């Protein structure tokens with residue numbers, strides 16, 4: 291075993307011994323494939339615990355792949371990504387954001403490796419959506435940065451606000467998120483998604499994993515899917531299922547809504563006799579939305595209902611929806 295230390299990268303160190311033990315334990319017996327195994331379930335639970343119930347995580351092989359997967363998932367090929375001149379996606383990923391995600395990186399020079407709202411607004415074109423420029427649709431920051439600095443929750447919130455105000459998402463390359471969180475005594479979420487990051491590349495390799503990172507989304511995505519359908523020339527005269535591709539019966543849906551609007555009250559309902567050969571349970575086919583638009587919904591039904599019910603209540607209070615519109 292060599293005794294010298296390699297400081298050129300935190301990738302130089304070996305795998306954490308506890309991880310090797312865990313890998314051996316996970317290798318026991320037979321399990322179903324393609325993500326239905328107990329280790330993937332545990333990963334999904336941990337993503338929810340660490341980053342909140344809205345967060346959805348996808349395990350991927352390495353950090354560069356995670357960044358590119360994340361950017362590709364939330365951009366269209368003609369769009370731009372604002373980042374620093376020192377960003378790993380700009381300097382160290384062999385033009386894969388351009389080649390694979392198809393985006394134009396709009397770089398900004400910084401004092402300390404960190405973007406600020408002023409730097410972001412200085413890099414935006416005078417008007418968004420003009421046909422001659424690559425409109426930025428993502429702001430990408432690194433936590434901790436490539437030069438060893440870190441963003442505070444307030445700094446992330448300010449960047450999230452300017453991004454959202456300008457119809458952009460905030461991506462974080464969190465190859466060293468754990469270091470930034472530990473240094474400032476923050477939770478992983480406070481140092482990222484909880485402060486307004488929409489798409490997070492969460493690294494493990496720099497902290498003792500053999501390999502393996504995750505892309506974690508916290509995106510309210512339906513509106514985005516609709517916008518993608520409006521923007522895509524291949525979508526003209528097509529229809530799409532912009533949902534998660536999970537089945538639910540009308541009665542199950544009614545029960546869910548009822549439990550939210552009248553908690554504790556029993557749902558009473560009258561049902562017609564079913565038609566012969568009626569299909570009582572349908573699962574929407576989302577393959578076309580994925581293939582044509584590159585859109586994949588991630589918001590769970592429960593969260594969507596919370597948002598829609600709150601919106602309907604606001605509209606009723608404001609008099610925009612009335613008894614007539616309800617009928």
Ligand SMILES: Cc1ncc(COP(=O)(O)O)c(C=O)c1O
Pocket residue numbers: 299352353354355357378432435436463465466495
């Ligand atoms: C900030 C940052 N992001 C992403 C990566 C990419 O990770 P990988 O080497 O696993 O592709 C690195 C690797 O050094 C990094 O420092």
